[in-house]
Amino acid sequence: MSKKPHSVKVPTQYRATAKILKAALEQQKCIKTLIFAEKHARTRSLHTVLKKFSENRVAVEKAIEETGLLRDNPSFDPSLAKILVTELLFARKELNGESKPVQTPAEMGKKNRKQQQVDVVASAATDDSPAVIDSPAEHHTQPEDTSAEVFLWLLAYSVLMFTLPFLGFYGVRSWLQESFPHLDLFTVNCWSVLTAVVVVNLVVAMYVLKAFREKPPPPLEPVQQDEEEEPEAAEPKKDHLAEALEYLYSEDWRRKELPADASYADFLTAIKSLEEDEFMTDLHVEGVLIFPPKWSNYWVRHPLVHGKRFILQNKATCLAAELLAPPTGATVLDMCAAPGMKTMHICNVMQNKGCIYAVEQDYKRYNTLCDITEEAGCAIVKPIFSDALDLTPERFADVEYILVDPSCSGSGMQNRMTVCDEPKDDRRLQKLQGLQIKILSHAMSSFPNVKRIAYCTCSLWKEENEQVVQRCLQLNPSYKLLSCKKALRNKWHNVGDTDYPNIGKNVLYCLPESDLTDGIFLALFEKRREGEVD
Ligand SMILES: C[S@@+](CC[C@H](N)C(=O)[O-])C[C@H]1O[C@@H](n2cnc3c(N)ncnc32)[C@H](O)[C@@H]1O
Numbered sequence: 001m002s003k004k005p006h007s008v009k010v011p012t013q014y015r016a017t018a019k020i021l022k023a024a025l026e027q028q029k030c031i032k033t034l035i036f037a038e039k040h041a042r043t044r045s046l047h048t049v050l051k052k053f054s055e056n057r058v059a060v061e062k063a064i065e066e067t068g069l070l071r072d073n074p075s076f077d078p079s080l081a082k083i084l085v086t087e088l089l090f091a092r093k094e095l096n097g098e099s100k101p102v103q104t105p106a107e108m109g110k111k112n113r114k115q116q117q118v119d120v121v122a123s124a125a126t127d128d129s130p131a132v133i134d135s136p137a138e139h140h141t142q143p144e145d146t147s148a149e150v151f152l153w154l155l156a157y158s159v160l161m162f163t164l165p166f167l168g169f170y171g172v173r174s175w176l177q178e179s180f181p182h183l184d185l186f187t188v189n190c191w192s193v194l195t196a197v198v199v200v201n202l203v204v205a206m207y208v209l210k211a212f213r214e215k216p217p218p219p220l221e222p223v224q225q226d227e228e229e230e231p232e233a234a235e236p237k238k239d240h241l242a243e244a245l246e247y248l249y250s251e252d253w254r255r256k257e258l259p260a261d262a263s264y265a266d267f268l269t270a271i272k273s274l275e276e277d278e279f280m281t282d283l284h285v286e287g288v289l290i291f292p293p294k295w296s297n298y299w300v301r302h303p304l305v306h307g308k309r310f311i312l313q314n315k316a317t318c319l320a321a322e323l324l325a326p327p328t329g330a331t332v333l334d335m336c337a338a339p340g341m342k343t344m345h346i347c348n349v350m351q352n353k354g355c356i357y358a359v360e361q362d363y364k365r366y367n368t369l370c371d372i373t374e375e376a377g378c379a380i381v382k383p384i385f386s387d388a389l390d391l392t393p394e395r396f397a398d399v400e401y402i403l404v405d406p407s408c409s410g411s412g413m414q415n416r417m418t419v420c421d422e423p424k425d426d427r428r429l430q431k432l433q434g435l436q437i438k439i440l441s442h443a444m445s446s447f448p449n450v451k452r453i454a455y456c457t458c459s460l461w462k463e464e465n466e467q468v469v470q471r472c473l474q475l476n477p478s479y480k481l482l483s484c485k486k487a488l489r490n491k492w493h494n495v496g497d498t499d500y501p502n503i504g505k506n507v508l509y510c511l512p513e514s515d516l517t518d519g520i521f522l523a524l525f526e527k528r529r530e531g532e533v534d
Contacts, residue, residue, distance in 0.1 A: 284492075409459045
Protein backbone atom coordinates (compact mmCIF):
# COMPACT_ATOMS: atom_id res chain seq x y z
CA MET A 1 0.00 0.00 0.00
CA SER A 2 1.74 3.18 -1.08
CA LYS A 3 1.04 6.59 0.27
CA LYS A 4 0.52 9.35 -2.24
CA PRO A 5 2.67 12.38 -1.48
CA HIS A 6 -0.17 14.75 -2.37
CA SER A 7 -3.61 13.41 -1.83
CA VAL A 8 -6.42 14.43 -4.15
CA LYS A 9 -9.74 15.13 -2.55
CA VAL A 10 -12.87 13.20 -3.38
CA PRO A 11 -15.10 15.57 -5.42
CA THR A 12 -17.48 17.66 -3.30
CA GLN A 13 -20.43 16.23 -5.15
CA TYR A 14 -19.70 12.68 -3.96
CA ARG A 15 -18.90 13.76 -0.45
CA ALA A 16 -22.09 15.81 -0.24
CA THR A 17 -24.18 12.95 -1.59
CA ALA A 18 -22.59 10.50 0.85
CA LYS A 19 -23.28 12.91 3.71
CA ILE A 20 -26.94 13.10 2.75
CA LEU A 21 -27.23 9.35 2.42
CA LYS A 22 -25.64 8.87 5.82
CA ALA A 23 -28.02 11.33 7.50
CA ALA A 24 -31.00 9.81 5.72
CA LEU A 25 -30.10 6.27 6.76
CA GLU A 26 -28.94 6.97 10.30
CA GLN A 27 -31.32 9.74 11.34
CA GLN A 28 -34.27 8.71 9.19
CA LYS A 29 -34.39 12.19 7.70
CA CYS A 30 -36.20 13.06 4.50
CA ILE A 31 -33.78 12.94 1.56
CA LYS A 32 -35.47 15.83 -0.25
CA THR A 33 -35.09 18.13 2.75
CA LEU A 34 -31.47 17.13 3.13
CA ILE A 35 -30.77 17.69 -0.55
CA PHE A 36 -32.18 21.17 -0.58
CA ALA A 37 -30.33 22.06 2.61
CA GLU A 38 -27.07 21.11 0.93
CA LYS A 39 -25.32 24.33 0.13
CA HIS A 40 -22.48 23.51 -2.17
CA ALA A 41 -23.75 20.80 -4.42
CA ARG A 42 -25.87 20.57 -7.54
CA THR A 43 -29.16 19.36 -6.16
CA ARG A 44 -30.33 17.61 -9.30
CA SER A 45 -27.30 15.34 -9.59
CA LEU A 46 -27.61 14.54 -5.88
CA HIS A 47 -31.20 13.64 -6.50
CA THR A 48 -30.34 11.36 -9.44
CA VAL A 49 -27.66 9.34 -7.63
CA LEU A 50 -29.72 8.98 -4.46
CA LYS A 51 -32.73 7.89 -6.48
CA LYS A 52 -30.61 5.30 -8.29
CA PHE A 53 -29.32 4.10 -4.94
CA SER A 54 -32.80 3.68 -3.51
CA GLU A 55 -33.90 1.83 -6.66
CA ASN A 56 -30.92 -0.51 -6.60
CA ARG A 57 -30.09 -0.62 -2.92
CA VAL A 58 -30.06 -4.40 -2.67
CA ALA A 59 -27.73 -4.81 -5.64
CA VAL A 60 -25.38 -2.02 -4.49
CA GLU A 61 -25.08 -3.40 -0.96
CA LYS A 62 -24.63 -6.90 -2.28
CA ALA A 63 -21.85 -5.77 -4.62
CA ILE A 64 -20.08 -4.04 -1.74
CA GLU A 65 -20.50 -7.06 0.48
CA GLU A 66 -19.31 -9.60 -2.05
CA THR A 67 -16.24 -7.63 -3.09
CA GLY A 68 -15.23 -7.11 0.53
CA LEU A 69 -14.87 -3.40 -0.11
CA LEU A 70 -15.70 -2.38 3.44
CA ARG A 71 -14.52 -5.52 5.17
CA ASP A 72 -11.02 -5.13 3.82
CA ASN A 73 -10.96 -1.34 4.24
CA PRO A 74 -12.59 -0.71 7.61
CA SER A 75 -12.06 3.04 7.53
CA PHE A 76 -13.67 3.48 4.12
CA ASP A 77 -16.81 5.58 4.61
CA PRO A 78 -19.68 3.14 3.94
CA SER A 79 -21.96 5.90 2.60
CA LEU A 80 -19.29 7.09 0.19
CA ALA A 81 -18.75 3.50 -0.94
CA LYS A 82 -22.49 3.18 -1.65
CA ILE A 83 -22.56 6.41 -3.61
CA LEU A 84 -19.47 5.57 -5.69
CA VAL A 85 -20.72 2.09 -6.47
CA THR A 86 -24.18 3.44 -7.37
CA GLU A 87 -22.68 6.08 -9.66
CA LEU A 88 -20.45 3.49 -11.30
CA LEU A 89 -23.02 0.77 -11.78
CA PHE A 90 -26.38 2.47 -12.09
CA ALA A 91 -25.98 6.20 -12.77
CA ARG A 92 -23.32 7.75 -14.98
CA LYS A 93 -21.32 4.51 -15.14
CA GLU A 94 -18.15 6.49 -14.57
CA LEU A 95 -16.62 8.46 -11.73
CA ASN A 96 -15.26 12.00 -11.70
CA GLY A 97 -11.96 13.03 -10.23
CA GLU A 98 -8.48 11.80 -9.58
CA SER A 99 -8.74 10.82 -5.94
CA LYS A 100 -7.78 7.27 -5.14
CA PRO A 101 -11.18 6.25 -3.72
CA VAL A 102 -12.69 7.40 -7.00
CA GLN A 103 -9.98 6.29 -9.41
CA THR A 104 -9.82 2.67 -8.41
CA PRO A 105 -13.51 1.87 -8.77
CA ALA A 106 -13.51 3.89 -12.01
CA GLU A 107 -10.77 1.74 -13.54
CA MET A 108 -12.64 -1.25 -12.30
CA GLY A 109 -15.79 0.04 -13.94
CA LYS A 110 -14.08 0.16 -17.34
CA LYS A 111 -13.01 -3.41 -16.92
CA ASN A 112 -16.47 -4.26 -15.76
CA ARG A 113 -18.13 -2.80 -18.84
CA LYS A 114 -15.92 -4.94 -21.04
CA GLN A 115 -16.55 -8.06 -19.07
CA GLN A 116 -20.17 -7.33 -18.26
CA GLN A 117 -19.38 -8.22 -14.71
CA VAL A 118 -19.25 -6.34 -11.51
CA ASP A 119 -15.78 -6.12 -10.20
CA VAL A 120 -15.90 -3.63 -7.44
CA VAL A 121 -12.46 -2.83 -6.22
CA ALA A 122 -11.84 -1.24 -2.92
CA SER A 123 -9.56 1.70 -2.71
CA ALA A 124 -8.15 3.65 0.14
CA ALA A 125 -9.70 3.99 3.52
CA THR A 126 -8.83 7.67 3.30
CA ASP A 127 -7.41 9.87 0.59
CA ASP A 128 -3.86 9.36 1.82
CA SER A 129 -3.85 5.66 2.47
CA PRO A 130 -5.17 4.05 -0.62
CA ALA A 131 -5.65 0.31 -0.49
CA VAL A 132 -6.48 -1.56 -3.64
CA ILE A 133 -8.11 -4.91 -3.45
CA ASP A 134 -8.49 -6.54 -6.79
CA SER A 135 -11.38 -8.89 -6.77
CA PRO A 136 -11.83 -11.57 -9.38
CA ALA A 137 -14.46 -10.78 -11.94
CA GLU A 138 -17.10 -12.99 -10.54
CA HIS A 139 -19.64 -10.63 -9.02
CA HIS A 140 -22.63 -9.71 -11.11
CA THR A 141 -24.55 -6.46 -10.81
CA GLN A 142 -27.78 -8.36 -10.33
CA PRO A 143 -27.13 -11.31 -8.06
CA GLU A 144 -29.44 -14.20 -8.78
CA ASP A 145 -31.52 -13.85 -5.64
CA THR A 146 -32.05 -10.17 -6.47
CA SER A 147 -33.53 -11.19 -9.82
CA ALA A 148 -35.88 -13.51 -8.00
CA GLU A 149 -36.89 -10.64 -5.74
CA VAL A 150 -37.42 -8.37 -8.72
CA PHE A 151 -39.50 -11.06 -10.39
CA LEU A 152 -41.69 -11.45 -7.31
CA TRP A 153 -42.14 -7.70 -7.05
CA LEU A 154 -43.06 -7.47 -10.70
CA LEU A 155 -45.53 -10.30 -10.29
CA ALA A 156 -47.15 -8.68 -7.26
CA TYR A 157 -47.18 -5.35 -9.04
CA SER A 158 -48.80 -6.77 -12.17
CA VAL A 159 -51.48 -8.52 -10.11
CA LEU A 160 -52.18 -5.23 -8.33
CA MET A 161 -52.29 -3.25 -11.54
CA PHE A 162 -54.60 -5.68 -13.30
CA THR A 163 -56.90 -6.21 -10.35
CA LEU A 164 -57.46 -2.67 -9.18
CA PRO A 165 -59.15 -1.47 -12.38
CA PHE A 166 -61.88 -4.01 -11.89
CA LEU A 167 -62.65 -2.63 -8.48
CA GLY A 168 -63.85 0.33 -10.49
CA PHE A 169 -64.21 3.01 -7.88
CA TYR A 170 -63.31 6.63 -8.37
CA GLY A 171 -60.36 8.10 -6.63
CA VAL A 172 -58.25 4.92 -6.58
CA ARG A 173 -55.70 6.66 -8.71
CA SER A 174 -55.39 9.59 -6.35
CA TRP A 175 -55.42 7.15 -3.44
CA LEU A 176 -52.49 5.37 -5.08
CA GLN A 177 -50.66 8.67 -5.49
CA GLU A 178 -51.28 9.78 -1.92
CA SER A 179 -50.55 6.43 -0.30
CA PHE A 180 -47.49 5.59 -2.34
CA PRO A 181 -45.83 8.89 -3.12
CA HIS A 182 -42.74 7.06 -4.36
CA LEU A 183 -44.74 5.73 -7.32
CA ASP A 184 -43.94 8.23 -10.02
CA LEU A 185 -46.59 9.74 -12.25
CA PHE A 186 -45.61 7.42 -15.06
CA THR A 187 -46.43 4.39 -12.95
CA VAL A 188 -49.69 5.89 -11.81
CA ASN A 189 -50.51 6.85 -15.36
CA CYS A 190 -49.73 3.32 -16.57
CA TRP A 191 -52.25 2.10 -14.09
CA SER A 192 -54.75 4.61 -15.41
CA VAL A 193 -54.18 3.40 -18.96
CA LEU A 194 -55.07 -0.07 -17.77
CA THR A 195 -58.36 1.29 -16.52
CA ALA A 196 -59.06 2.58 -20.04
CA VAL A 197 -58.53 6.13 -18.98
CA VAL A 198 -56.56 7.79 -21.72
CA VAL A 199 -53.76 9.46 -19.85
CA VAL A 200 -50.65 10.70 -21.55
CA ASN A 201 -47.43 11.65 -19.88
CA LEU A 202 -47.77 15.41 -20.10
CA VAL A 203 -44.71 17.55 -20.26
CA VAL A 204 -43.90 19.59 -17.19
CA ALA A 205 -44.30 23.31 -17.79
CA MET A 206 -43.53 26.21 -15.54
CA TYR A 207 -42.85 29.88 -15.88
CA VAL A 208 -40.66 32.27 -14.01
CA LEU A 209 -42.56 34.59 -11.73
CA LYS A 210 -41.21 38.08 -12.03
CA ALA A 211 -40.04 39.73 -8.85
CA PHE A 212 -43.25 41.34 -7.71
CA ARG A 213 -42.56 42.12 -4.13
CA GLU A 214 -41.27 45.45 -2.97
CA LYS A 215 -38.59 43.43 -1.30
CA PRO A 216 -37.50 40.95 -3.95
CA PRO A 217 -37.40 37.25 -3.18
CA PRO A 218 -34.03 35.56 -2.64
CA PRO A 219 -31.96 34.78 -5.71
CA LEU A 220 -32.43 31.57 -7.63
CA GLU A 221 -30.38 29.38 -5.38
CA PRO A 222 -31.54 26.40 -3.37
CA VAL A 223 -33.25 27.71 -0.24
CA GLN A 224 -31.23 27.24 2.93
CA GLN A 225 -33.20 25.71 5.76
CA ASP A 226 -31.20 27.17 8.57
CA GLU A 227 -31.01 30.60 7.01
CA GLU A 228 -31.58 33.13 9.76
CA GLU A 229 -31.11 36.46 8.11
CA GLU A 230 -33.51 37.86 5.58
CA PRO A 231 -31.81 38.55 2.25
CA GLU A 232 -30.85 42.14 1.62
CA ALA A 233 -33.40 44.15 -0.32
CA ALA A 234 -31.96 44.83 -3.76
CA GLU A 235 -33.15 45.97 -7.14
CA PRO A 236 -35.00 43.12 -8.83
CA LYS A 237 -33.06 41.80 -11.79
CA LYS A 238 -34.54 42.82 -15.10
CA ASP A 239 -34.39 39.60 -17.06
CA HIS A 240 -35.96 36.91 -14.97
CA LEU A 241 -35.76 34.32 -17.69
CA ALA A 242 -32.02 34.82 -18.08
CA GLU A 243 -31.63 34.47 -14.34
CA ALA A 244 -33.66 31.26 -14.36
CA LEU A 245 -31.65 29.84 -17.25
CA GLU A 246 -28.43 30.59 -15.42
CA TYR A 247 -29.75 28.73 -12.41
CA LEU A 248 -30.77 25.73 -14.52
CA TYR A 249 -27.36 25.56 -16.22
CA SER A 250 -25.70 25.60 -12.80
CA GLU A 251 -27.83 22.56 -11.96
CA ASP A 252 -26.56 20.75 -15.08
CA TRP A 253 -29.71 21.18 -17.14
CA ARG A 254 -29.10 21.52 -20.86
CA ARG A 255 -31.27 23.73 -23.02
CA LYS A 256 -32.45 22.20 -26.26
CA GLU A 257 -32.90 24.93 -28.84
CA LEU A 258 -34.83 25.04 -32.08
CA PRO A 259 -34.18 27.19 -35.14
CA ALA A 260 -36.20 30.42 -35.25
CA ASP A 261 -38.34 29.13 -38.13
CA ALA A 262 -39.25 25.85 -36.41
CA SER A 263 -42.83 24.73 -36.92
CA TYR A 264 -45.18 23.47 -34.20
CA ALA A 265 -44.59 19.93 -35.50
CA ASP A 266 -40.82 20.45 -35.06
CA PHE A 267 -41.46 21.70 -31.56
CA LEU A 268 -43.59 18.70 -30.63
CA THR A 269 -41.01 16.29 -32.04
CA ALA A 270 -38.33 18.04 -30.03
CA ILE A 271 -40.20 17.92 -26.72
CA LYS A 272 -41.10 14.28 -27.23
CA SER A 273 -37.43 13.44 -27.57
CA LEU A 274 -36.12 15.57 -24.70
CA GLU A 275 -33.25 13.83 -22.96
CA GLU A 276 -33.47 13.34 -19.22
CA ASP A 277 -31.35 16.41 -18.49
CA GLU A 278 -32.77 18.68 -21.20
CA PHE A 279 -35.41 21.38 -21.15
CA MET A 280 -36.82 23.79 -23.72
CA THR A 281 -38.38 27.21 -23.76
CA ASP A 282 -41.95 27.12 -25.01
CA LEU A 283 -42.80 27.99 -28.59
CA HIS A 284 -45.91 30.01 -27.74
CA VAL A 285 -45.73 31.49 -24.27
CA GLU A 286 -42.82 33.66 -23.29
CA GLY A 287 -41.04 32.57 -20.13
CA VAL A 288 -42.53 29.07 -20.04
CA LEU A 289 -39.99 26.28 -19.61
CA ILE A 290 -40.73 22.69 -20.62
CA PHE A 291 -39.21 19.63 -18.93
CA PRO A 292 -39.59 15.89 -19.55
CA PRO A 293 -42.59 14.34 -17.73
CA LYS A 294 -40.41 12.28 -15.42
CA TRP A 295 -39.38 15.41 -13.52
CA SER A 296 -42.89 16.37 -12.44
CA ASN A 297 -42.46 15.06 -8.89
CA TYR A 298 -39.06 16.70 -8.64
CA TRP A 299 -40.40 20.13 -9.54
CA VAL A 300 -43.57 19.80 -7.48
CA ARG A 301 -41.42 19.51 -4.37
CA HIS A 302 -38.77 22.01 -5.37
CA PRO A 303 -38.23 24.90 -2.94
CA LEU A 304 -38.19 27.43 -5.76
CA VAL A 305 -41.66 26.24 -6.74
CA HIS A 306 -42.79 26.37 -3.13
CA GLY A 307 -41.26 29.82 -2.83
CA LYS A 308 -43.21 30.89 -5.93
CA ARG A 309 -40.17 31.78 -7.97
CA PHE A 310 -41.21 29.17 -10.52
CA ILE A 311 -44.91 28.61 -11.09
CA LEU A 312 -45.83 25.14 -12.28
CA GLN A 313 -48.73 25.46 -14.66
CA ASN A 314 -49.97 23.25 -17.41
CA LYS A 315 -48.85 24.79 -20.69
CA ALA A 316 -52.40 24.76 -22.11
CA THR A 317 -53.73 26.93 -19.31
CA CYS A 318 -50.88 29.39 -19.88
CA LEU A 319 -52.41 30.06 -23.30
CA ALA A 320 -55.36 31.93 -21.73
CA ALA A 321 -53.26 34.90 -20.60
CA GLU A 322 -51.17 34.65 -23.76
CA LEU A 323 -54.24 35.02 -25.99
CA LEU A 324 -55.98 37.64 -23.85
CA ALA A 325 -52.69 39.57 -23.91
CA PRO A 326 -53.60 42.54 -21.70
CA PRO A 327 -50.87 45.16 -22.00
CA THR A 328 -48.98 46.49 -19.00
CA GLY A 329 -51.19 48.95 -17.13
CA ALA A 330 -54.50 47.53 -18.40
CA THR A 331 -57.62 46.83 -16.33
CA VAL A 332 -58.65 43.19 -16.33
CA LEU A 333 -61.61 41.30 -14.89
CA ASP A 334 -61.09 37.62 -14.06
CA MET A 335 -64.69 36.52 -13.50
CA CYS A 336 -64.08 33.00 -12.12
CA ALA A 337 -60.71 33.37 -10.54
CA ALA A 338 -60.02 30.81 -7.80
CA PRO A 339 -57.63 29.24 -7.06
CA GLY A 340 -55.86 31.98 -9.01
CA MET A 341 -53.46 30.24 -11.38
CA LYS A 342 -54.53 32.21 -14.43
CA THR A 343 -54.86 35.40 -12.40
CA MET A 344 -51.23 35.02 -11.38
CA HIS A 345 -50.16 34.39 -14.95
CA ILE A 346 -52.08 37.41 -16.26
CA CYS A 347 -50.37 39.45 -13.55
CA ASN A 348 -47.03 38.18 -14.82
CA VAL A 349 -47.90 39.10 -18.40
CA MET A 350 -48.83 42.62 -17.19
CA GLN A 351 -45.60 42.85 -15.19
CA ASN A 352 -47.66 43.61 -12.11
CA LYS A 353 -48.76 46.96 -13.50
CA GLY A 354 -52.42 47.91 -13.93
CA CYS A 355 -55.36 46.30 -12.15
CA ILE A 356 -56.90 42.83 -12.04
CA TYR A 357 -60.30 42.33 -10.40
CA ALA A 358 -60.35 38.66 -9.43
CA VAL A 359 -63.87 37.45 -8.64
CA GLU A 360 -64.81 34.23 -6.86
CA GLN A 361 -68.13 33.18 -5.38
CA ASP A 362 -67.00 30.25 -3.22
CA TYR A 363 -65.70 31.50 0.13
CA LYS A 364 -63.12 28.80 0.70
CA ARG A 365 -61.78 29.11 -2.81
CA TYR A 366 -61.84 32.91 -2.49
CA ASN A 367 -59.53 32.60 0.52
CA THR A 368 -57.18 30.38 -1.46
CA LEU A 369 -57.17 32.96 -4.24
CA CYS A 370 -56.26 35.70 -1.73
CA ASP A 371 -53.46 33.60 -0.23
CA ILE A 372 -51.93 32.48 -3.52
CA THR A 373 -51.89 35.88 -5.15
CA GLU A 374 -50.58 37.52 -1.99
CA GLU A 375 -47.79 34.97 -1.57
CA ALA A 376 -46.78 35.59 -5.17
CA GLY A 377 -46.69 39.31 -4.52
CA CYS A 378 -49.34 40.11 -7.14
CA ALA A 379 -49.91 43.66 -5.93
CA ILE A 380 -52.32 44.58 -8.71
CA VAL A 381 -54.81 41.79 -7.95
CA LYS A 382 -57.96 42.90 -6.15
CA PRO A 383 -59.80 39.78 -4.97
CA ILE A 384 -63.58 40.18 -4.82
CA PHE A 385 -65.86 37.72 -3.03
CA SER A 386 -68.96 37.79 -5.21
CA ASP A 387 -71.09 36.07 -7.79
CA ALA A 388 -69.77 37.32 -11.13
CA LEU A 389 -73.34 37.76 -12.29
CA ASP A 390 -73.83 40.46 -9.63
CA LEU A 391 -71.04 42.68 -10.94
CA THR A 392 -72.47 45.99 -12.11
CA PRO A 393 -71.35 48.18 -15.04
CA GLU A 394 -71.05 51.22 -12.76
CA ARG A 395 -68.46 49.68 -10.49
CA PHE A 396 -66.48 48.03 -13.29
CA ALA A 397 -66.78 50.63 -16.00
CA ASP A 398 -63.00 50.70 -16.44
CA VAL A 399 -62.65 47.01 -17.36
CA GLU A 400 -60.93 46.46 -20.74
CA TYR A 401 -60.05 42.76 -20.79
CA ILE A 402 -62.02 39.84 -19.36
CA LEU A 403 -61.17 36.22 -18.68
CA VAL A 404 -64.13 33.84 -18.32
CA ASP A 405 -62.99 30.47 -16.97
CA PRO A 406 -66.20 29.08 -15.46
CA SER A 407 -66.90 25.83 -13.68
CA CYS A 408 -67.03 23.00 -16.20
CA SER A 409 -67.12 19.22 -16.40
CA GLY A 410 -63.31 19.04 -16.37
CA SER A 411 -63.39 16.29 -18.96
CA GLY A 412 -60.06 17.41 -20.42
CA MET A 413 -58.12 17.22 -17.18
CA GLN A 414 -55.53 14.49 -17.26
CA ASN A 415 -55.13 14.03 -13.54
CA ARG A 416 -58.69 12.84 -13.05
CA MET A 417 -60.35 9.50 -13.15
CA THR A 418 -63.10 10.99 -15.23
CA VAL A 419 -61.40 11.40 -18.59
CA CYS A 420 -62.99 8.78 -20.79
CA ASP A 421 -64.49 6.24 -18.52
CA GLU A 422 -67.13 8.56 -17.16
CA PRO A 423 -70.25 8.39 -19.28
CA LYS A 424 -71.42 11.64 -20.75
CA ASP A 425 -73.93 13.15 -18.37
CA ASP A 426 -76.24 15.19 -20.60
CA ARG A 427 -78.25 16.73 -17.79
CA ARG A 428 -75.15 17.90 -15.99
CA LEU A 429 -73.69 19.31 -19.19
CA GLN A 430 -76.90 21.17 -19.92
CA LYS A 431 -76.83 22.75 -16.47
CA LEU A 432 -73.17 23.72 -16.81
CA GLN A 433 -73.80 25.10 -20.29
CA GLY A 434 -76.59 27.30 -18.94
CA LEU A 435 -74.27 28.84 -16.33
CA GLN A 436 -71.43 29.22 -18.80
CA ILE A 437 -73.65 31.10 -21.28
CA LYS A 438 -74.96 33.34 -18.50
CA ILE A 439 -71.47 34.32 -17.31
CA LEU A 440 -69.94 34.81 -20.77
CA SER A 441 -72.96 36.75 -21.93
CA HIS A 442 -72.81 38.92 -18.80
CA ALA A 443 -69.16 39.65 -19.63
CA MET A 444 -70.13 40.66 -23.18
CA SER A 445 -73.10 42.82 -22.30
CA SER A 446 -72.41 44.50 -18.98
CA PHE A 447 -69.13 46.36 -19.20
CA PRO A 448 -68.98 49.27 -21.60
CA ASN A 449 -65.24 49.54 -22.19
CA VAL A 450 -64.30 45.95 -22.88
CA LYS A 451 -61.98 45.33 -25.83
CA ARG A 452 -61.28 41.61 -25.65
CA ILE A 453 -62.60 38.53 -23.84
CA ALA A 454 -61.00 35.10 -23.50
CA TYR A 455 -63.26 32.15 -22.73
CA CYS A 456 -61.78 28.84 -21.67
CA THR A 457 -62.79 25.51 -20.21
CA CYS A 458 -60.94 22.34 -19.31
CA SER A 459 -63.65 20.36 -21.06
CA LEU A 460 -63.59 18.55 -24.38
CA TRP A 461 -67.38 18.51 -24.78
CA LYS A 462 -68.82 20.76 -27.50
CA GLU A 463 -71.78 21.54 -25.24
CA GLU A 464 -69.44 23.56 -23.01
CA ASN A 465 -67.35 24.95 -25.84
CA GLU A 466 -68.49 25.57 -29.44
CA GLN A 467 -72.15 25.63 -28.38
CA VAL A 468 -71.54 28.22 -25.66
CA VAL A 469 -69.59 30.38 -28.10
CA GLN A 470 -72.33 30.07 -30.72
CA ARG A 471 -75.11 31.06 -28.33
CA CYS A 472 -73.21 34.00 -26.85
CA LEU A 473 -72.40 35.40 -30.31
CA GLN A 474 -76.10 35.17 -31.19
CA LEU A 475 -77.00 37.01 -28.00
CA ASN A 476 -74.21 39.58 -28.33
CA PRO A 477 -73.68 40.52 -31.99
CA SER A 478 -71.41 43.40 -30.96
CA TYR A 479 -68.66 40.80 -30.51
CA LYS A 480 -66.75 38.75 -33.09
CA LEU A 481 -64.42 35.81 -32.77
CA LEU A 482 -60.70 36.20 -33.38
CA SER A 483 -58.65 33.29 -34.68
CA CYS A 484 -56.71 31.76 -31.80
CA LYS A 485 -54.50 29.92 -34.28
CA LYS A 486 -53.50 33.19 -35.97
CA ALA A 487 -52.80 34.70 -32.58
CA LEU A 488 -50.31 31.86 -32.11
CA ARG A 489 -48.63 32.72 -35.45
CA ASN A 490 -50.39 29.73 -37.03
CA LYS A 491 -48.15 27.46 -35.01
CA TRP A 492 -51.01 25.31 -33.74
CA HIS A 493 -52.83 22.22 -35.03
CA ASN A 494 -56.11 21.51 -33.25
CA VAL A 495 -59.03 23.83 -33.83
CA GLY A 496 -62.75 23.39 -33.13
CA ASP A 497 -65.47 21.49 -34.91
CA THR A 498 -65.95 23.06 -38.36
CA ASP A 499 -69.59 21.98 -38.34
CA TYR A 500 -70.02 25.20 -36.37
CA PRO A 501 -69.54 27.74 -39.17
CA ASN A 502 -67.16 30.63 -38.41
CA ILE A 503 -66.58 29.16 -34.99
CA GLY A 504 -64.72 25.86 -35.41
CA LYS A 505 -61.78 27.30 -37.34
CA ASN A 506 -61.33 30.20 -34.92
CA VAL A 507 -61.43 28.42 -31.59
CA LEU A 508 -58.67 26.19 -30.31
CA TYR A 509 -58.28 22.87 -28.57
CA CYS A 510 -55.26 21.62 -26.66
CA LEU A 511 -55.36 17.82 -26.76
CA PRO A 512 -53.35 15.59 -24.44
CA GLU A 513 -52.39 13.03 -27.09
CA SER A 514 -51.08 15.53 -29.61
CA ASP A 515 -50.14 18.63 -27.59
CA LEU A 516 -48.96 16.77 -24.45
CA THR A 517 -51.00 19.17 -22.32
CA ASP A 518 -54.28 18.98 -20.45
CA GLY A 519 -57.36 19.08 -22.66
CA ILE A 520 -58.37 22.73 -22.86
CA PHE A 521 -60.71 24.77 -25.06
CA LEU A 522 -60.10 28.46 -25.80
CA ALA A 523 -62.02 31.16 -27.64
CA LEU A 524 -61.08 34.79 -28.10
CA PHE A 525 -63.64 37.57 -28.68
CA GLU A 526 -63.16 41.18 -29.71
CA LYS A 527 -65.65 44.02 -29.52
CA ARG A 528 -66.59 45.22 -33.01
CA ARG A 529 -65.88 48.80 -33.93
CA GLU A 530 -68.89 51.07 -34.59
CA GLY A 531 -70.61 49.83 -37.76
CA GLU A 532 -68.19 46.93 -38.28
CA VAL A 533 -69.73 43.88 -39.93
CA ASP A 534 -68.25 40.52 -40.97
C1 LIG B 1 -62.42 26.47 -13.45
S1 LIG B 1 -62.36 27.23 -11.95
C2 LIG B 1 -61.35 28.62 -12.28
C3 LIG B 1 -59.88 28.31 -12.27
C4 LIG B 1 -59.06 29.56 -12.24
N1 LIG B 1 -59.34 30.46 -13.33
C5 LIG B 1 -57.57 29.26 -12.25
O1 LIG B 1 -56.94 29.29 -13.30
O2 LIG B 1 -57.03 28.96 -11.19
C6 LIG B 1 -63.92 27.99 -11.86
C7 LIG B 1 -64.11 28.84 -10.62
O3 LIG B 1 -65.21 29.72 -10.86
C8 LIG B 1 -65.96 29.85 -9.70
N2 LIG B 1 -67.31 30.29 -10.12
C9 LIG B 1 -68.24 29.57 -10.74
N3 LIG B 1 -69.32 30.33 -11.00
C10 LIG B 1 -69.06 31.57 -10.52
C11 LIG B 1 -69.77 32.79 -10.49
N4 LIG B 1 -71.01 32.90 -10.95
N5 LIG B 1 -69.17 33.85 -9.94
C12 LIG B 1 -67.92 33.77 -9.43
N6 LIG B 1 -67.20 32.64 -9.43
C13 LIG B 1 -67.75 31.55 -9.99
C14 LIG B 1 -65.92 28.47 -9.09
O4 LIG B 1 -66.22 28.52 -7.71
C15 LIG B 1 -64.49 28.07 -9.38
O5 LIG B 1 -63.66 28.45 -8.33
